[in-house]
Amino acid sequence: MNTLLITGVTGFLGGAALEKILNDNQPVNLLLLVRASDRAKGLERVKENMRKFNIRDDKLNALTEDDILLGDLGNPEDFLDDARLNKVTHVLNCAAVASFGNNPLIWKVNVEGTLALAQRMAQVTGLQRFLHVGTAMSCAPEPDSLVAESAEFRENAEHLVEYTHSKSTIERLMREQCPQLPLLIARPSIVVGHTRHGCQPSSSIFWVFSMGLMLQKFMCSMEDRIDVIPVDYCADALLMLLNSQAENGEVVHISAGEENSVKFADIDRGMALALEKAPVGDKYAQVSYETLVKMRRELKDIFGPCNERLMLKAMRLYGAFATLNVRFSNDKLLSMGMRKPPRFTDYIARCVQTTQGLTIPEQMAVDFK
Structure with missing residues (x-):
């Protein structure tokens, strides 16, 4: 053995x-x-x-x-x-x-x-x-x-x-x-x-999508794709x-x-469906990090008690990854016989359900330990 x-x-x-x-x-x-x-x-x-x-x-x-x-x-x-x-x-x-x-x-x-x-x-x-x-x-x-x-x-x-x-x-x-x-x-x-x-084992990174949609603005566009x-x-x-x-x-x-891979617009619709509310859609705006910095004093009104400096750091780092709009070839794995992966939107409702009641600062703690 x-x-x-x-x-x-x-x-x-x-x-x-x-x-x-x-x-x-x-x-x-x-x-x-x-x-x-x-x-x-x-x-x-x-x-x-x-x-x-x-x-x-x-x-x-x-x-x-x-x-x-x-x-x-x-x-x-x-x-x-x-x-x-x-x-x-x-x-x-x-x-x-x-x-x-x-x-x-x-x-x-x-x-x-x-x-x-x-x-x-x-x-x-x-x-x-x-x-x-x-x-x-x-x-x-x-x-x-x-x-x-x-x-x-x-x-x-x-x-x-x-x-x-x-x-x-x-x-x-x-x-x-x-x-x-x-x-x-x-x-x-x-x-x-x-x-x-869902996010019961870990809320790592899921909060990024929730944060951007709560803000109704982020550094990526709704058409950017994420793997x-x-x-x-x-x-x-x-x-x-x-x-x-x-x-x-x-x-x-x-x-x-x-x-x-999925578009941010797909994620918006998937999360909205799980929350039984309208998607952000046209209300969303792609903005620069500098614009987000100017919103610093509004963050506690949107997210509740939070470390504004850490929130902005998170937006800068994860925003930079989000704007890459990259996908990673999975040809080798599939050729070895591995089944195709599910789309994020196939199970996003379960992630939404298991993060209900958790604030964004609570969810993001795992990624800034």
Whole structure:
């Protein structure tokens, strides 16, 4: 039986992958990297996250303290000597500091710690696959483009945030310093919500759409397209890729692609339908960031108590991504037999339902930790 090491299992994507494994009773030995003071507390952290995915207790009880590897990619030296790593056959590396804020741990975890893990696992004789989860945005895509699946990066590319810069850098370093690693790189596009659980597991990024429509103005146009996938589709794709015959070093997008990406106008109509109200439609205005800054004093009237400075920072960062109008080719994944992804608008009502009662500042906290 294979032994699968999952990092980031207390997060959104790692949790969705474990949800799939537990619900499908997949025959695999698990080793779950978790930050905690002891294995019992580590196990409880995993279970606490899995409850957000509505995992039944009998499924959760299949997890034991023996499945827990205590550690943190911020301090990899504390767990890399664990002998159980020598029995690992597959790695699903979901762990990362995914904050769009200026978190000082971004480089330490996403680059230094991840590289140390890759170097350690490259020494494991029986390792068959090291599946690293990057981000499609790590290539700093050109605006208004369909981005091909390529390991090449534009030199001196300007990254909008340190997070995408770190993800680009670690891909390059693993290729250069771990040539024997059975590396496969998955680059998800924008992961928002879950087709069944909506935003219950995480409200990450969903608030951006709500914010723009509440403002009735943002930096993108209603005709701009956005490449969004649900976390459960992404998790299904990752588990398929773990056992695929993809060549070492290959890059695969997990994305909506040209066909299933959606316009902001589609999102407006989908959210309006879920809320049983009229869409913003013609009342919406595409504006510059400077115009949004001038509205600073109005933000509390629109969103309630909030940190105006953080709200404006969020608008600047996410507005810059929204105006790119990029889609990411998913040809490789579909050619491997993966089903087509759902459109964001297919499950947006569930996201709306599960964020009712939460303010925009409450929802966005997960992305600025």
